[in-house]
Amino acid sequence: MPRDTTPMSVPSAGTVDNPADDRSSHHPFGPSRWPALMECPCWQGKPGGDAAERGTELHAIFEAVLKGNKHEPRDTFEENVIRAAESILAMAGTPQRWWIEERVQVYTPGGAKTEIYGRVDVAWQETGGDLHVVDLKMVENPDRAYRPQLLPYAFGLIGEGPVPATIHLHMAYADSGWVTHEALPIAQAWREYVEVYGRIDAIMHSPEPLSPVQSGWCNLCASFAECQAPRVVAQNVAGTLADAPEHWPEFSPARKAQLCVLADAVIKWGEAIKEHASADAKAGIAIQDESNGIYYTTQERKGRLVIPDVQQAWEILKPYLSADKYRGCLSVNQTELKSALKLAGLNPAEVNATIERCGNRLPPTLVFVRRSA
Ligand code: SF4
Numbered sequence: 527m528p529r530d531t532t533p534m535s536v537p538s539a540g541t542v543d544n545p546a547d548d549r550s551s552h553h554p555f556g557p558s559r560w561p562a563l564m565e566c567p568c569w570q571g572k573p574g575g576d577a578a579e580r581g582t583e584l585h586a587i588f589e590a591v592l593k594g595n596k597h598e599p600r601d602t603f604e605e606n607v608i609r610a611a612e613s614i615l616a617m618a619g620t621p622q623r624w625w626i627e628e629r630v631q632v633y634t635p636g637g638a639k640t641e642i643y644g645r646v647d648v649a650w651q652e653t654g655g656d657l658h659v660v661d662l663k664m665v666e667n668p669d670r671a672y673r674p675q676l677l678p679y680a681f682g683l684i685g686e687g688p689v690p691a692t693i694h695l696h697m698a699y700a701d702s703g704w705v706t707h708e709a710l711p712i713a714q715a716w717r718e719y720v721e722v723y724g725r726i727d728a729i730m731h732s733p734e735p736l737s738p739v740q741s742g743w744c745n746l747c748a749s750f751a752e753c754q755a756p757r758v759v760a761q762n763v764a765g766t767l768a769d770a771p772e773h774w775p776e777f778s779p780a781r782k783a784q785l786c787v788l789a790d791a792v793i794k795w796g797e798a799i800k801e802h803a804s805a806d807a808k809a810g811i812a813i814q815d816e817s818n819g820i821y822y823t824t825q826e827r828k829g830r831l832v833i834p835d836v837q838q839a840w841e842i843l844k845p846y847l848s849a850d851k852y853r854g855c856l857s858v859n860q861t862e863l864k865s866a867l868k869l870a871g872l873n874p875a876e877v878n879a880t881i882e883r884c885g886n887r888l889p890p891t892l893v894f895v896r897r898s899a
């Protein structure tokens with residue numbers, strides 16, 4: 527595999543996109559800030575701190591393993607990062623093009639190079655085909671959508687080479703070692719990119735001051751201490767708790783919509799509190815109510831059990847379990863299964879058809895998404 531041989535990135539001072547993901551200097555509107563800006567046009571990165579330093583260390587380990595170097599892990603996070611890097615190497619195989627910690631210039635939808643740049647953690651293009659882009663985050667937060675960061679990297683890299691049929695977006699998480707995967711046909715990826723770029727461009731060039739919008743990014747925002755938007759939402763929430771969910775059928779459609787917005791805000795608020803509390807607990811800072819003795823601490827989450835040989839495991843388990851019970855405990859990681867089938871030489875249509883023949887998909891989950899009319 528062709529390998530990047532540039533030295534590891536060196537962190538620099540200054541504001542960072544996410545204290546837990548600090549790496550190196552960025553353009554003030556670099557793609558790593560786009561996910562937050564898509565939610566609040568006034569979001570600003572916080573200056574780096576301990577979490578930023580840890581993020582930089584973990585990125586350096588990730589990068590070292592991707593470059594084929596060994597690293598002896600000192601804790602679970604380092605083990606996870608190494609595992610994530612190894613799965614990426616296995617997934618990438620022998621690509622045509624391969625980038626690690628690459629500085630990527632952002633292109634306008636019209637095809638012009640902008641002054642905006644960012645740094646992609648790792649990316650590769652399969653021989654004559656699909657492009658894969660990966661970003662490493664410290665903690666998985668289901669409330670944060672990273673397509674607006676990965677798409678500008680993808681189209682920046684395509685700017686230099688053949689156009690793929692499909693773009694694969696991957697997120698690697700240091701708190702679990704998982705690497706997620708989603709595949710977008712090029713036309714859909716392009717439509718989304720044009721929309722995202724338009725929003726960011728409008729923010730960058732807005733002649734008027736923009737209004738802040740409370741979001742899941744507030745706790746990582748440099749303006750959080752003085753910004754009124756999260757407080758206004760909190761006041762609205764406090765004033766609306768009398769609207770018990772049991773009265774739902776009596777609410778007007780407009781009230782239902784307002785309550786959905788507030789419910790979203792409460793969930794995000796709760797996630798932000800948990801994120802701060804877990805950072806305190808990891809740092810040994812007490813979170814305790816002395817009046818009743820209740821305290822909070824962290825507990826290591828059990829990792830997934832990987833059974834390399836399900837047949838052999840069945841021989842061990844069958845004195846205790848029925849075959850049905852055992853089957854119910856097994857799950858298939860679609861990302862890894864798809865990668866394995868691709869490595870076996872199947873094209874994307876054959877991969878999907880083969881997977882469909884193997885089993886039933888669970889019915890899709892209904893999720894609510896906020897849209898503007
Ligand atoms: S604190 Fe204010 S400016 Fe910062 S992300 Fe939240 S709403 Fe936006």
